[in-house]
Amino acid sequence: MLQYSVIGTLIVVGSLLSVYTQSSGCHITISGNSAEDFKKCDDLNFQKMMDFVNATKQTQILQDVLVKNCQGRKSEKCVEDVAHKKPTGQSSTYSPTAQYNSSHGVDRLIPSGIVYMVVTNRERNPFWWVNLGREYLVERVEIWNRKDCSSCAERTRNMDVTVGPTLNEMKLCAHYKGPSQTGEHLVLGCTKRMRGRYVKLQIQRTDYLNFLEVKVFALKTCSN
Known part of the structure; x- marks a missing residue:
């Protein structure tokens, strides 16, 4: 069962993923068969994060949290x-x-x-x-x-x-x-x-x- 909790700027989703923001930026960790650790929210890493969320069929609320909280950037999902x-x-x-x-x-x-x-x-x-x-x-x-x-x-x-x-x-x-x-x-x-x-x-x-x-x-x- 998928669970999530939000404490300040800390987001934890089961044992799969955690995101937290700092004054210096954002830290993203994906745990699984091939763990990846993205140290910052540049465009490439942010897109990889979104691709992971979509590929693993995570909830819509998680997608929304990601685009709103990553390094405090004003971001949105768009179709073009x-x-x-x-x-x-x-x-x-x-x-x-x-x-x-x-x-x-x-x-x-x-x-x-x-x-x-x-x-x-x-x-x-x-x-x-x-x-x-x-x-x-x-x-x-x-x-x-x-x-x-x-x-x-x-x-x-x-x-x-x-x-x-x-x-x-x-x-x-x-x-x-x-x-x-x-x-x-x-x-x-x-x-x-x-x-x-x-x-x-x-x-x-x-x-x-x-x-x-x-x-x-x-x-x-x-x-x-």
Whole structure:
């Protein structure tokens, strides 16, 4: 059973974790199979602390205490797009030209014409992916559908959104039955926050995969 107590600035959670603040800063200790001891609350250690809390499914109150008490900083958990201009790839490229490259999925351009979008060939189970650069706790994926033709927009259906540490280790975040409408903005939330470096969209049928933009919203620690 998980227990916690707060005495002044001392926080103790079972035998797993303790945090206390001093005038010189903050001291964090994690005890377990591989104990770690973080001597200060810099951004890297603070993020490691938050990752530990999330990975071990600690309580929400502990997360709140961490972000409020670490070195007295005004910090908060926030969710923001982590896919912008990150490396991308796709199963194929329609009429291979720059205007249909996979990179257009994360360029934050949402045009009204037939340029700067992701379009694959018509093929079985076409896909697109983005490499976030490191692992994040992914909360949701948002997709902007094509604006230029209704028949193109309807291709966005029976689509799996998966998340994982590698492209060979992906788990389902959300499934979109569709079909989507022209210019529609889809917000697909994972059933729970999922840890991963890669996010992949894949149509489970024979068709083109086409869309304008993707944003991947993940948990980060924001400090002011």
